[in-house]
Amino acid sequence: MTGRLWGPQPLPSGETLFRLWAPARSAVDLELADKTLPMERGDAGWFQVNAPAPPGSLYRFRLDDGLAVPDPASRQQQGGVHGWSIVPPADYPWQAGDWRGLPWTSAVIQEVHVGLAGGFRALADDLPRLAELGITAIELMPVGAFSGDRNWGYDGVLPFAPAESYGSPEDLKALVDAAHGLGMMVLLDVVYNHFGPDGNYIAAYAPGFFHADAQTPWGGAVAVDRPEVAAYFLENALMWLNDYRLDGLRFDAVHAIGNAGFLDWLARSIRAGVHGDRKIHLILENEENDAARLGPTLYNAQWNDDFHNVVHVLLTGETSAYYADFADDPTQRLARCLEQGFIYQGEPSANHNGKPRGSRSGHLPPWRFVSFLQNHDQIGNRALGERLTLLTDHAWLRSATALLLLCPQTPLLFMGDEYGARTPFLFFTDFHDALADAVREGRRREFAKFAAFSDAQARERIPDPNAQATLAASRPQPPEDAAEWEALYRHLLQLRARLLAPRLSSAYSLGADVLGEGAVRARWCLSDKAMLTLAINLGKQAVTVPPGQGRLIHLEGVTGEPGSFAAWCLEP
Structure with missing residues (x-):
């Protein structure tokens, strides 16, 4: 028996050990395709049995009330999340076996929805294009099995099993192998704060997996303070990093977990449990802006929503919902973001009911902040899923793109950004019957507070998440000017790879100045004492930009004019 608690485990005898934590049940049976075996109840509600079940065998658990459930740690499913689990193969014939990863300072991330990319195999075929453009890491939105054939990514219920509609576990490993062969990292977005609404059977046999008295937007909070639950998520993380050889994980909405001690334990345990001498990167999404979680033994970086939010306000003039926190003096806020990372460092946030948000972050190197102009959330949470191109x-967008890609903070793109896609990214699911109705109507009620959707007729324009057409409309398509956008991205990423990436390890800010409404100049000292200066004007009036030190490396528009951007680099 191995040290793992969850999921099927091969034994030296050739049999397979099956385990299920079901403390609320008095009896559990293992069902194989040709037989049913009673499982022995052990300590703390664990049931287990050894059985002759080679790789490829179908299995599931039958509870004492007759309910058949998949393994919550199933590595592969047949027939969806309500179907049979499959015993996984022992190994995969890796081709890029000597891959050890890339330093985080070289990361240029492309966030990708695997379903919209056509599945694991189709995405693997597209990797050479992304590598040639200058992308050094792809970040897969969650791939854990979900109800139906399509989902925007955050309704998974079997986090160990890749969704069948995306391909097999072997297809995912081949994708990772292909990326490594091209010198690219593969990161994965994992969701440890909730499960989706259809196909999550855990509460039926282990209600203690959740805290009924601690509610989240998705129901009872996941009980990560229980050792069985903590082990479940640690083993999931190590499966992705060891069995699939992923280069890192992005942890979704950890503020909804609400347990900093668990987060610290998880990071340290992951780093101690990764096989081999490899560079592993752990990234947080955390509305708390908790700088204490970022460091060499914990998390490499955090998604910095503050960067997106303030730039979005300057680009679009939108100040509703969470953008209201950035409507007051957005220029000064952008300067603080470029200089110190987080904008909210303990100040009260109206979007958080006036509570203080964040902690001091100016001491952190800029590459610990993952910046973006848009991502799945910021597009998908819009009623009509519009991108910034619309x-x-x-x-102005070209200048903001230059700021993103030439800033020492770590840049993240969303699939289609690189060719200026106009297609939306909509919220889509594949639910049925009453749940489908509830999701569709809930989505429309969510936007009733916005003036554009204040009446019922207007809300009918919001796409039905469960319609096949909603998925189809979300597939990114290159527009007529795609080549112009790709040329811009290629040029900027070549500059970043040559002038910034090798010099970021000990880079630090030299300050940021407000030059006028919407206009900011920021400066950094790079590792070899090179000086980087960026100046952007997202305002309506021309401003005077002090002469930049060094040579001009990129210019959009006329320096200081509305919509302009300029970058200088003074090499030692």
């Missing part, structure tokens, strides 16, 4: 002037 919301702002393209000259």
Whole structure:
């Protein structure tokens, strides 16, 4: 028996050990395709049995009331999340076996929805294009099995099993192998704060997996303070990093977990449990802006929503919902973001009911902040899923793109950004019957507070998440000017790879100045004492930009004019 608690485990005898934590049940049976075996109840509600079940065998658990459930740690499913689990193969013939990863300072991340990319195999075929453009890491939105054939990513219920509609576990490993062969990292977004609404059977046999008295937007909080639950998520993380050889994980909405001690334990345990001498990167999404979680023994970086939010306000003029926190003096807020990372460092946030948000972050190196102009959340949470290409002037967007890609903070793109896609990214699911109705109507009620959707007729324009057409509309398509956008991204990423990436390890800010409404200049000292200066004007009036030190490495528009961007680098 191995040290793992969850999931099927091969034994030296050739049999397979099956285990299920079901403390609320008095009896559990293991069902194989040709037989049913009673499982022995052990300590703390664990049931287990050894059985002759080679790789590829189908199995599931039958509870004492007759309910058949998949393994919550199933590595592969047949027939969806309500179907049979499959005993996984022992190994995969890796081709890029000597891959050890890339330093985080070289990361240029492309966030990808595997379903919209056509599945694991189709995405693997697209990797050479992304590598040639200058992308050094792809971040897969969650791939854990979900109800139906399509989902925007955050309704998974079997986090160990890749969704069948995306491909097999072997297909995912081949994708990772292909990326490593091209010198690219593969990161995965994992969801440890909730499960989806259909296909999560855990509460039926282990209600203690959740805290009924601690509610989240998705129901009872996951009980990560229980050792069985903590082990479940640690083993999931190590499966992705060891069995699939992923280069890192992005942890979704950890503020909804609400347990900093668990987060620290998880990071340290992951780093201690990764096989081999490899560079592993752990990234947080955390509305708390908790700088204490970022460090060499914990998490490499955090998604910095503050960067997106303030730039979005400047680009679009939108100040509703969470953008209201950035409507007051957005220029000064952008300067603080470029200089110190987080904008909210303990100040009260209206979007958080006036409570203080964040902690001091100016001491952290800039590459610990993952910046983006848009991502799955910021597009998908819009009623009509519009991208920035439809919301702002393209000259302003080109300048914001230059700021993103030439700033020492770690840049993240969303699939389609690189060719200026106009297609939306909509919220889509594959639910049925009453749940489908509830999701569709709930989605429309969510936007009733916005003036554009204040009446019922207007809300009918919001796409039905369960319609096949909603998924189809979300597939990114290159527009007529795609080549112009790709040329911009290629040029900027070549500059970043040559001038910034090798010099970021000990880079630090030299300050940021407000030059006028919407206009900011920021400066950094790079590791070899090179000086980087960026100046952007997202305002309506021309400003005077002090002469930059060094040579001009990129220019959009006319320096200081509305919609302009300029970058200088003074090499030692």
